[in-house]
Amino acid sequence: MATRNHRAAAAAAPQPANRGAARIAGKQKDAAAAGRPNPTRPALGDIGNVAPDVLDGGIKLPEGIHRPITRSFGAQLLKAALANKNAVAPAQPVAARAVTKPARKVPAKNIPRPEQAPKENRKPSEGGAKDPEGNRKLSEGAAGSSRFVKKDGRKKHVYTLSTVLSARSKAACGLTEKPKPLIEDIDKFDGDNQLALVDYVEDIYTFYKTAQHDSRPIDYMGNQPELSSKMRATLTDWLIESHQRFHLMPETLYLTIYIVDRYLSLQPVPRRELQLVGMAAMLIACKYEEIWAPEVNDFIEIADCAFSRPQILVAEKSILNSMQWNLTVPTPYHFLLRFAKAAGSADEQLQHMIYFFGELTLMDYGMVTTYPSTVAACAVYAARLTLRKSPLWTETLKHHTGLHERQLMDGARMLLRSHATAPDANLKTVYEKYGAERFGRVALHPPAALCDLV
Known part of the structure; x- marks a missing residue:
């Protein structure tokens, strides 16, 4: 019982802070005095829980604390010492701070111009510092953004006297609206029709116009x-x-x-x-x-x-x-399909009239040496002239046929003459075919006069 009380009293007694250091120093001093190494066991490192910084004087106990400095207690003291050191050190200037990564410029979108920018009532603390005269200074970021806007911003439109007069002249002449395209898209309603080949039809007819010169x-x-x-x-x-x-x-x-x-x-x-x-x-x-x-x-x-x-x-x-088995050639009917669509696919009477003149070209030997595209264009022109369509030759037809009116006069004159003589001719198969109700009786329509051709 006396021994247990003696140990508790010894543990509660205050111990010197350099107890471990004195003990290690005494052993090294004895070994040095003897002049020989210890053969029984090698020297061990410090395996105690006393912080090594105590030996170097790196950590000092605060006043009023008397206890051994363990590793955890030493870490707390070291952390507190570093915090006190940083609090006392003066703050570095902004220019001396190291910038690790440059800020990426974000292009300004829809930045209002200075005259269009809305005015905001901001507190002095929100908009940066003021100079002694009371004018607000731009911050560094705001100045950079303003330079960015000046560099990439659009040029302000200036209304000069000439532009104002030109605009008024166009308005007086009724030219304020953009003119409609003269060439009509004849394939706009066939986008869902796979048989119409909308994506390839222009290339196909370009090939036809090239292949018609052969054979x-x-x-x-x-x-x-x-x-x-x-x-x-x-x-x-x-x-x-x-x-x-x-x-x-x-x-x-x-x-x-x-x-x-x-x-x-x-x-x-x-x-x-x-x-x-x-x-x-x-x-x-x-x-x-x-x-x-x-x-x-x-x-x-x-x-x-x-x-x-x-x-x-x-x-x-x-x-x-x-013929060397070459049967894949463009005929006038291939071009009639395309040109009749360009002439107006919604006009059924015009469609029948075009095909009527197309079969009349088969009867005339004078059209044998004419290219199929020209034959089809002459049939379309004669049909529009017979039905008195205006204009006779549209920009859409010029685009798809590649021909002008003056190039069709001779062929159209031959077709109009055949139509005029068809009722009294001996060969009336085409005339009787298109004089039936099935084809709208277009053959019975009064033929156009040759004097109508300019």
């Missing part, structure tokens, strides 16, 4: 001793009638006439075989364009058995070999 028929009547233009017109009239009886597509008819003219440009044909050439040409065109093409026996029947099956097949092979 063209020539003026072949000089090389056909037994044929004449009237015989060709008779064959064309019969082919148009046969086309109606078979209920074929328009592309088939135009391709048939092209094959006939192209073959007659390459090979001389006897008079007795001219109809055979027409039958073989329509058979080829049907196989190329139609889904359900007529058979050879159908052509034999429609020709009143004038030719046999082997004759038709031999003629078909001869035509294909002479």
Whole structure:
């Protein structure tokens, strides 16, 4: 019991702050006096909980505190000493502070001009310091932003006397509104129609206008001793009638006439075989364009058995070999589709009239050597002239055809003459076809006078 009380009294007694230091110094002094190292065990480092800064005098106990300085207690004393040191040190000037990262300039958007900036009632503490005269000084950031605005801001519009007079003159003439585009977008309603090929239609017709120069028929009547233009017109009239009886597509008819003219440009044909050439040409065109093409026996029947099956097949092979099997060519019907749309797709009567003149071009031998795009443009121009459309040739038609009115006068004059003579002509298939109710009886419309052509 006495021993326990003695230990408690010894622990409660105040201990000197340099007790550990004195003990370590005494051991080192004894070893040095002996002049020999300790062979039994190596010297150990400090494993106590007394802070090493005490030995160096880095930490001093405050007055009135007498206790051993442990590591945790030393850390608290060191932290308090650093806080007192920073509080006493004077603040560094702004210019001496190190800027680690430059501030990124943010472009000012919709910054009001000085004359447009709203006035705000701000307290002196919010807007920066004032000079001795009471004027507010701009802060460093505000000055930088004002320089930025001056550099990138838009130039102020100045109304001079000339601009004011020009504006008043335009207003007096009714030119204040922007003029509407003269070229109409004819494909604006076909954006959802995948068959219209709106994204590629311009490129397609650009290619057609280039490809129409290849594989063209020539003026072949000089090389056909037994044929004449009237015989060709008779064959064309019969082919148009046969086309109606078979209920074929328009592309088939135009391709048939092209094959006939192209073959007659390459090979001389006897008079007795001219109809055979027409039958073989329509058979080829049907196989190329139609889904359900007529058979050879159908052509034999429609020709009143004038030719046999082997004759038709031999003629078909001869035509294909002479043309080198090249059937992919633009015909006037391809351009009629595009030009009629540019002329006004909503006008049904105009559409029928255009196709009426288009088939009249097939009957006329004088249009054989004309390019298909020009033939189609002449048909559109003649149709608009017959129906007295104004203007006759719009900017939209000029854009899509690439032709002017003066380039269409000769072809339009030929078509108007054919229309005027159609009621009394011997070959009336086209006239009777477009005089029916199905096509709006456009053929019965009074023909335009030739004097209307300028």
